[in-house]
Amino acid sequence: MSARSIAHVVKYDPLMTVKLLRHLQQHKHRSQQHDVVEVEQIIMILGLETTLNKVSAKPLAEEILGRDNMSALVYLLKTAHRANIASSYAFDWAVRLHDLHFEEIRIAALLHDIAEILMWCFAPDKMLKINNLQKLDKTMRSVTAQESILGFSLNQLQLELAVKWKLPQLLITLMDDNSSTLQRVRNVALAVNLARHSANGWSNAALPDDYEGIAKLLHLQTEDIMNIVGANKQREELKSYY
Numbered sequence: 001m002s003a004r005s006i007a008h009v010v011k012y013d014p015l016m017t018v019k020l021l022r023h024l025q026q027h028k029h030r031s032q033q034h035d036v037v038e039v040e041q042i043i044m045i046l047g048l049e050t051t052l053n054k055v056s057a058k059p060l061a062e063e064i065l066g067r068d069n070m071s072a073l074v075y076l077l078k079t080a081h082r083a084n085i086a087s088s089y090a091f092d093w094a095v096r097l098h099d100l101h102f103e104e105i106r107i108a109a110l111l112h113d114i115a116e117i118l119m120w121c122f123a124p125d126k127m128l129k130i131n132n133l134q135k136l137d138k139t140m141r142s143v144t145a146q147e148s149i150l151g152f153s154l155n156q157l158q159l160e161l162a163v164k165w166k167l168p169q170l171l172i173t174l175m176d177d178n179s180s181t182l183q184r185v186r187n188v189a190l191a192v193n194l195a196r197h198s199a200n201g202w203s204n205a206a207l208p209d210d211y212e213g214i215a216k217l218l219h220l221q222t223e224d225i226m227n228i229v230g231a232n233k234q235r236e237e238l239k240s241y242y
Helices: 003-010 014-026 039-046 048-054 061-065 067-096 102-111 114-122 124-136 142-150 154-164 169-175 183-197 207-218 222-229 231-241
Strands: none
Touching: 003 014, 003 039, 003 048, 014 039, 014 067, 014 102, 014 114, 039 048, 061 067, 061 114, 067 102, 067 114, 067 124, 067 183, 067 207, 102 169, 102 183, 114 124, 114 154, 124 142, 142 154, 154 169, 169 183, 183 207, 207 222, 222 231
16 A cells, blocks of 8 residues: 555545545644645655554444435435546646646545535435425525525535634635635636536536536637537437437
């Protein structure tokens, strides 16, 4: 095992990534002048043995939810998968924009919906109610449904958690959609939106706005964006199938 091999597993797991970040922030050495976000760098700073012994992979989500909440586990896994899709988009666009710190962008997109993942773990009943509300009214915005059931939005919870956990300020900014005037934040927000809106196929009514926003970000045409993300390819495959 090496720092790279461990990082290759951890950096695709939103829960383990945020757990590793929290541990580093809590045990940050005085000589560390700059915040570190990249998973492999964190493991190298902590040391492989410390990482394996102090940053446990437990408790497992399956154990927290138990057999009675299998539907919530499915939604949790879908959310984690969606986070990985978003991180891939954000990474690709950061490279296209010649952002030298593309891994920071990737991590921010991966953790953008960490509060949602945690709520599926620890408040599955309420999350299922939110999901049912949106199924009954497909025009209802996620924030409206969340505030109706929880009394607050998941984005508000996430920012509170990020501050409480003392996550790097850079990461907090990149995960905050309210800072969308910044190009790097727009990158993350657009990647997260595209992953969410395309999760069930490429027919979501919000996708044209996503394509337009991404086109402005990358200085390309909307048609180019649809080709880059694979929307056109899937549509052609569906046409040939039917």
